[in-house]
Amino acid sequence: MDKANILKQERETTWRIELRKKIKNKDRTSIERVKMPEADPSERRRSFMEVNRGLTSEAAMTEASRCLDCPTPTCIEGCPVGINIPKFIKNIERGEFLEAARVLKETSSLPAVCGRVCPQEKQCEANCFYTRKLKKPAVAIGYLERFAADYERETGNISIPKKAASKNKKIACIGSGPAGLSFAGEMAKRGYDVTVFEALHEIGGVLKYGIPEFRLPNNIVDVEIESLKKLGVKFETNFIVGKTATIEELKQEGFEGFFVGSGAGLPRFMGIPGENLVGILSSNEYLTRVNLMEANKEDSDTPILKGKRVAVIGGGNTAMDSVRTALRLGAEKAMIIYRRSEEEMPARVEEIKHAKEEGVEFLTLQNPIEYLGDNKGYVRQIRVQRMKLGEPDASGRRRPIPVEGDEYLLDVDTVVVSVGVAPNPLIPQSMPDLKTTSWRTLEVDQESLQTSVPFMFAGGDIVRGGATVILAMGDGRKAANAMDQQLSKNLESSVKE
Amino acid sequence: MNKVVRKEFFSENVVCLEVEAPRIAKARRAGHFVIVRVDKKGERIPLTISSADVDKGTITLVVQRVGVTSKKLTDLEPGECVADLVGPLGQATDVKKVGTVLACGGGVGVAPLLPIVEAFKKAGNKVVSVLAARTKDLIILEKQIREYSDDVLIMTDDGSYGEKGLITEGMEKVIAREKIDEAVIIGPAIMMKFAAEVTRKHGIPSIASLNTIMVDGTGMCGACRVTVDGKTKFVCVDGPEFDAHKVDFDEMLLRLNGYKDFEKNAYERYNRMQQ
Numbered sequence: 001m002d003k004a005n006i007l008k009q010e011r012e013t014t015w016r017i018e019l020r021k022k023i024k025n026k027d028r029t030s031i032e033r034v035k036m037p038e039a040d041p042s043e044r045r046r047s048f049m050e051v052n053r054g055l056t057s058e059a060a061m062t063e064a065s066r067c068l069d070c071p072t073p074t075c076i077e078g079c080p081v082g083i084n085i086p087k088f089i090k091n092i093e094r095g096e097f098l099e100a101a102r103v104l105k106e107t108s109s110l111p112a113v114c115g116r117v118c119p120q121e122k123q124c125e126a127n128c129f130y131t132r133k134l135k136k137p138a139v140a141i142g143y144l145e146r147f148a149a150d151y152e153r154e155t156g157n158i159s160i161p162k163k164a165a166s167k168n169k170k171i172a173c174i175g176s177g178p179a180g181l182s183f184a185g186e187m188a189k190r191g192y193d194v195t196v197f198e199a200l201h202e203i204g205g206v207l208k209y210g211i212p213e214f215r216l217p218n219n220i221v222d223v224e225i226e227s228l229k230k231l232g233v234k235f236e237t238n239f240i241v242g243k244t245a246t247i248e249e250l251k252q253e254g255f256e257g258f259f260v261g262s263g264a265g266l267p268r269f270m271g272i273p274g275e276n277l278v279g280i281l282s283s284n285e286y287l288t289r290v291n292l293m294e295a296n297k298e299d300s301d302t303p304i305l306k307g308k309r310v311a312v313i314g315g316g317n318t319a320m321d322s323v324r325t326a327l328r329l330g331a332e333k334a335m336i337i338y339r340r341s342e343e344e345m346p347a348r349v350e351e352i353k354h355a356k357e358e359g360v361e362f363l364t365l366q367n368p369i370e371y372l373g374d375n376k377g378y379v380r381q382i383r384v385q386r387m388k389l390g391e392p393d394a395s396g397r398r399r400p401i402p403v404e405g406d407e408y409l410l411d412v413d414t415v416v417v418s419v420g421v422a423p424n425p426l427i428p429q430s431m432p433d434l435k436t437t438s439w440r441t442l443e444v445d446q447e448s449l450q451t452s453v454p455f456m457f458a459g460g461d462i463v464r465g466g467a468t469v470i471l472a473m474g475d476g477r478k479a480a481n482a483m484d485q486q487l488s489k490n491l492e493s494s495v496k497e
Numbered sequence: 498m499n500k501v502v503r504k505e506f507f508s509e510n511v512v513c514l515e516v517e518a519p520r521i522a523k524a525r526r527a528g529h530f531v532i533v534r535v536d537k538k539g540e541r542i543p544l545t546i547s548s549a550d551v552d553k554g555t556i557t558l559v560v561q562r563v564g565v566t567s568k569k570l571t572d573l574e575p576g577e578c579v580a581d582l583v584g585p586l587g588q589a590t591d592v593k594k595v596g597t598v599l600a601c602g603g604g605v606g607v608a609p610l611l612p613i614v615e616a617f618k619k620a621g622n623k624v625v626s627v628l629a630a631r632t633k634d635l636i637i638l639e640k641q642i643r644e645y646s647d648d649v650l651i652m653t654d655d656g657s658y659g660e661k662g663l664i665t666e667g668m669e670k671v672i673a674r675e676k677i678d679e680a681v682i683i684g685p686a687i688m689m690k691f692a693a694e695v696t697r698k699h700g701i702p703s704i705a706s707l708n709t710i711m712v713d714g715t716g717m718c719g720a721c722r723v724t725v726d727g728k729t730k731f732v733c734v735d736g737p738e739f740d741a742h743k744v745d746f747d748e749m750l751l752r753l754n755g756y757k758d759f760e761k762n763a764y765e766r767y768n769r770m771q772q
Contacts, residue, residue: 199715201534201541201581238583240715244520265717269729276722276729276748278755285718293540293712301565302540302712303759377751425734426715 007076007084011069016090020069029130033137034063038354045327045358048213048296052116052146057097060147064093067139070129075141078127080474081107081114081182085124089144101152102159104145109185110178110224110473112153113207115146116216118470119348153223160230164191169487172197172255174241174427177205178469179261179460181228182476187259188231190484195255197239199426202292205263207469209292210284212321214328215351218291242430247456257455257483260442261476264461266422270313274371275417279305279379283312283322283418290325307414309333311382313368314418315345316466320352322416323360331414334360339367339387339400365389365400369407371415382410421466431456441465448482449475457483499582501573502555508634510562511605512571513547519554521546521584527592527612528706528738531556531584532714535569539580542566543711543721543733545609546585547638559608559637564760565767586714587737590704592616596678599671599701600626600646601692603664603684607638609706610683611645617681618645625671626650629664629688633657664688668695677701682741686753690746697742705741707732709749710756723749 010016037053038044044051055063067089075085084103091100104111118124125131125138152158169192173180176198184194202208207221229235241247247258267282269275286304289295295304310326312319315338326334336355338345341364345352356362363384370383386406389398423440435443435452442451442458449457459475461467503515521531530545547557560567573579590613598617602610607628618624624645629652630636636651636658643649651659652667660667664684671677672695680703682692689705696703709721709732716734723730724745730736 199583200713201583238581239520240583240586243585244524244583246524265715267717267719269719269722271729276724276752278752282719285712285720288712288718294538299538300540301538301763303756303763376754377748378755424716 007073008071010084010087011071015094016069019090019094023065025068028066028068029134029136031062031066033066034059034140034143036140036143041357041359044214046330048328050217051214051354054150055143055147057095057151060092060097060144061095063140064089064144066130067093068129074127074129074132075124075139078124080123080470081477083107083124083145085141088148089139089141092144092148097148097151098155098157098159100148104148105159105161107477108473109182109228109476110207110221111145112149112220112224113178113216114470114473115142115144115149116220117211118142119468121349123470153220158223158227160227161189163189163231166193167191167487169193169256170195170254171257171259171483172241172250173259173261175199175205175261175263175460175462176203176235177261177263177460177472178207179263179462179472179476180205180259181225182473183259183261183459183480184233184476185228185231186477186480187484188228188233190480192257192484193232193234195234195236197241198235198237199240200292201237203235203237209288210318210321212287212291212325214324215321240426242426247431251455257487258457259476259479259483260427260451260456260458260462261460261472262424262427262462264421264423264464264466266424267417268420268422269417270368270419272368272370274373274379277371277373277379278377279307279413280371280415280417281305283314283318283416284421286322286416287318287325290329296329304329305414306330307412309335309412310414310416311335311337311368311410311412312416312418313337314420315340315347315364316418316420317347317351319416319418320347320355322418324355324358326414326416327358327360335363336360337363337366337368337382337384339365340397341365341389344397367400367402368415372409379412379415382412382415384408384410421461423462423465427462439465448486449479450482450486499579501575501577501579502553504573504575507559507637511559511635511637512562513557513559514570514573515550515555515557516579516582517554518556518582518584521582522549522551522554522556525549525556525585526589527616528587528590528609529585530587530609530714530737531558531582532586532711533558533570533579534581535566535573536580539569540566541581541712541714543586543708543714545706545708545737547608547611548641559605561605564764568764568767583714586733588735590616590681590738592620594621597623597625597676599668599677599680599696600624600642601629601664601668601680601682601684602626602642603629603688603692604631604635605637606684606688606706607636607642610681611638611641613681613683613706614642615645623647625675625677627652627664627667627671628659629653629667629684631655663691665691665695668692672699672701679703680741681706686746686750689741689744690750693741693744693746703741704738705744706737707739707744707749708737709753723752
């Protein structure tokens, strides 16, 4: 039976029909969208506590009742992993929170993560009937996902998805970020023996070293990783595929399928004078020192520069994470310097709002052109160029152009460069047969995510460049599906022989 | 995993550790390094692999006590483990037959120099090594270096062993008496800077193995960046070896000092806690 029919049939279960009858659609649509309770800005700006506090059961049930349980739920189309959104939301409406969490896990390996960091306003919620047809705020799908996943974790009733019979096939997953974790979970459910190889000493990729505690607490990531372990996924940390062992060696050890989810972890710098002064660092370094190495804590051996005047260069989510981290490390002045206007900022609106509430200053239409240091090599000033917007460029955003002669000096003691990342070159370097694009991403078949090496699939930022957690997870799921088909076909043909 | 199987004091503050790491032992080549994290609260530091025993599945690291992490590491006793050990990292040395190689090692820099000397010798080169240190006790691995060198010159600042003088004086002496085709320079940044000036003056192609601040060691943060030939390079993935005549050593020295106060304070705090 195809997906649309399954959805229809599920919608016709008695409890869903009764739930729909309980409240008139007109009454449902007149309920106001729930607001996420947040920690007070004055309290949270100096603390790594989570900013979004989560919904109460009552608020979640009310919000869930806004969902109209549409016959053709377009919201699902907006979700890269295809979560059965009405089914989990209707379970919340009737108070079956654990059942809601189980539904999430049918297709998502990390619901507590996605509920927190997905840009829902561009995905599921952008495709909600409320936004599309009623021109009203969408059902808070992200908040509800987070609620169900948190409820399951906090009550300790964590369900492990059903597993297919063992296929006795070893699969290697390179990288333990969102793409790898999603792939590993899917393959384990399908009965494969999956080992995830991770270069760092912790599992989770950007979820651990990148996204800060105040947006995504590490212990939440760890609980979801525990669930994958219970599914039978094995993890090898401190293992760099291509260095610690080659792909060829792993094949000899019996691995039949490979998934590359090694991400885009290579920071870009601008190449302007003075950029290598002390006190100028990439957001990757800054965030890794704090999030992975816990440099903000007394008992950590890893040091961190606690700048008083910190400038973060860039306007993406990573820039927001960095500048808000600077505040929490005690900065008196934490500034965003962005070459376009606020309208063009790639960061989520919610993150920009949070940063502003916490006192971050936004220096838009400005761009650093030189760094000046003292005789010890520490950065002291930025030469800032003012910009204006010109015609739209290839990305559709208006191109920033310098206003000739309009520049000034800005005093700083720490600069965090957050102008983007490039694909990690370790795997392509160690496998010359692997085709790459001019962007140094891996070339894959758009449907199957298979690379130019038949036993190797790839997804996430190593294919997309810097993208989002949920797109990476969607890729992991898609690649698992394709690899499973390929290996099952091989199995069938070998049985026939 | 990562168990210390042997520990030897080369001098009061220079310790040689043999650590179990079968995969790394097998995969490593001359020039490679590892990243070590001693314990759960530990930082990640780079250490060059000095030698490896594939049969025993071990690698050898030489560590100089300078701060909290090197102290914690050198305090480990055989049987204890380091929490994390990852590698081999970086690009291996480009070992070719070039003729006569001048291998220059300062202080603990002799440890990473050893596998390179061995590799150049095995590739059919004549190898002349110059080892230098402040004083006699700090000359390390002399016997092992001799094994793969045609000649070895020892220099000490105080003249307590070998000849009195700096490494550059020893290098000049060798260069004056024979034709050198390539030089390899490893040691403290300031020593590499002046040693590179000597070979530049004589037009000898030279490589230096840089030891910068690192965090991940896999190219994802840029903490280790240096300017080489006017371009920013990451020591952990593009290096650690570069054309010694193209490295901006002055910038590298400033960057190495970036966390000095932290390091000093952390070490004092750690020592107080130990008492």
